[in-house]
Amino acid sequence: MRIVFDLDGTLIDSAPEIRGIANALLAEEARAPLTLEETKGFIGNGAPAFIARMRAARDLPQAAQDRLLHGFEARYETAFGLTTLYPGVRAALEALRREGHVLAICTNKPIGPTLAVLAHLGLEPSFDTVIGGDSLPVRKPDPAPLWAAMKGEPAVYVGDSEVDAETAARAGVPFLFFTEGYCHLPREEITAAAMFSDFEDLPQLVSAFA
Ligand SMILES: O=C(O)COP(=O)(O)O
Numbered sequence: 336m337r338i339v340f341d342l343d344g345t346l347i348d349s350a351p352e353i354r355g356i357a358n359a360l361l362a363e364e365a366r367a368p369l370t371l372e373e374t375k376g377f378i379g380n381g382a383p384a385f386i387a388r389m390r391a392a393r394d395l396p397q398a399a400q401d402r403l404l405h406g407f408e409a410r411y412e413t414a415f416g417l418t419t420l421y422p423g424v425r426a427a428l429e430a431l432r433r434e435g436h437v438l439a440i441c442t443n444k445p446i447g448p449t450l451a452v453l454a455h456l457g458l459e460p461s462f463d464t465v466i467g468g469d470s471l472p473v474r475k476p477d478p479a480p481l482w483a484a485m486k487g488e489p490a491v492y493v494g495d496s497e498v499d500a501e502t503a504a505r506a507g508v509p510f511l512f513f514t515e516g517y518c519h520l521p522r523e524e525i526t527a528a529a530m531f532s533d534f535e536d537l538p539q540l541v542s543a544f545a
């Protein structure tokens with residue numbers, strides 16, 4: 336079976352990194368920095384939505400959107416120092432591959448920084464297919480990116496947010512909800528086939544769907 340993963344808030348804890356980039360931009364605009372909680376609240380619908388939410392929170396005009404997005408993307412591909420894998424991710428991915436599953440990624444993070452951070456973590460060879468937020472004309476919660484990552488095979492989708500739950504539902508695949516990421520709804524409002532808080536439990540969970 337194909338196991339498709341979201342990236343930010345699911346495999347990697349990237350909010351400190353994204354916060355650092357945002358705060359460098361905000362300093363240039365003479366605006367107060369984002370807290371980590373604000374940053375987590377703005378992640379999930381891709382880079383343009385992140386910048387729009389940051390602008391709204393710091394009273395920056397729509398006219399600054401393109402300039403800020405450009406500055407964000409320019410820094411995003413080379414910023415790794417604050418990004419970590421959630422505990423147990425590497426071992427879980429190895430176990431799933433050993434069991435014969437094919438792994439893929441479907442994220443709203445732009446494809447440039449997605450491939451860069453996977454390479455930095457030495458994980459690029461683990462994934463058969465990687466779909467980023469700008470790989471297709473549409474992004475999650477549209478189901479098309481998830482379908483692209485599935486390549487027509489039976490799959491489950493593993494993600495951390497209400498955007499991922501909606502994407503999986505619209506794509507018609509079971510959703511496995513990782514509860515330790517950046518979800519913006521209470522966990523009881525997320526419709527999931529299963530939920531987990533520790534990657535050690537994922538291989539066992541997946542076996543129920545294979
Ligand atoms: O870039 C984002 O806003 C979210 O990325 P994700 O889809 O990997 O959670």
Ligand SMILES: [Mg+2]
Binds near residue numbers: 341342343345
């Ligand atoms: Mg996510």
